[in-house]
Amino acid sequence: MDISEVAKKSGLPASTLRYYEEKGLIRSIGRQGLKRVFPPSILERLALITLGRNAGFSLDEIADMFTPEGKAEIDRMKLQSKADELNETINHLTAMRDGLYHAAKCPAPSHFECPTFKKLLKRAEKARPNK
Amino acid sequence: MDISEVAKKSGLPASTLRYYEEKGLIRSIGRQGLKRVFPPSILERLALITLGRNAGFSLDEIADMFTPEGKAEIDRMKLQSKADELNETINHLTAMRDGLYHAAKCPAPSHFECPTFKKLLKRAEKARPNK
């Protein structure tokens, strides 16, 4: 497979694939002329990377999960603790969401006059979603 | 109040406060010499900004919520739709979390041999937490 086929099948732009290669996250299996050639297994690898990104791992953290030989070597402790982290984030976001729903419905003339909103303000020091 | 008192009470560094002022998110009420002077109400305003950040609004979006006179003018529709967004994010993250918990416990020799993990991979195209 050449890069554009991988791009199409994975949904990632070619520039991202080159970037991932530069970062050591993926490897091409050789070249045809200048062009990179990828094995089909690249798609599974990319899915794994995408999964990691969505679970909140940074690219560097993900890179650390692969052995030098390219095998994924995922530490179960890391998964556990990332899941815990995610759980914390979920709790904060849930509180936020509920507060926002309340504020959206609340009939108080100004949000500052609503006790629920004020409580929300006090508790607002927690985790962010960022997208 | 001078800037360091606001910093202390709000928990935000002075550099952030200057940055917020530059962005139009807050205003000092005057100067004593060179030094900015802030009214006590700045703290409520900062709490509101922090809340907005934590709910996933960008600083620009937050800036738009204040009228030129400085009054908060929060559109209930915006709150509602941000809450909906947050809710979507929560759902994705919850699926992620559960998948990670499973993968952390799963006895399959490689994660790729676990059907639950593979299902997780397929569904991994969704929202990210980013912290």
Added chain:
DNA sequence: CTACTAGTTCAAGTTAACTTTAAGTCAAGG
């Protein structure tokens, strides 16, 4: 009067994860 402290400005630097751009290369079709 002088030094010190806490503030000030403006510009540049930081971080992550990419994207864009410019200039070059190669294989294939006509």
Added chain:
DNA sequence: CCTTGACTTAAAGTTAACTTGAACTAGTAG
């Protein structure tokens, strides 16, 4: 043989939300 199109590289640019640095100033303590 020459053009075309898909690919290549390396370096620079992007974005958000800040932080840091350098050079400067004003009120205050001694």
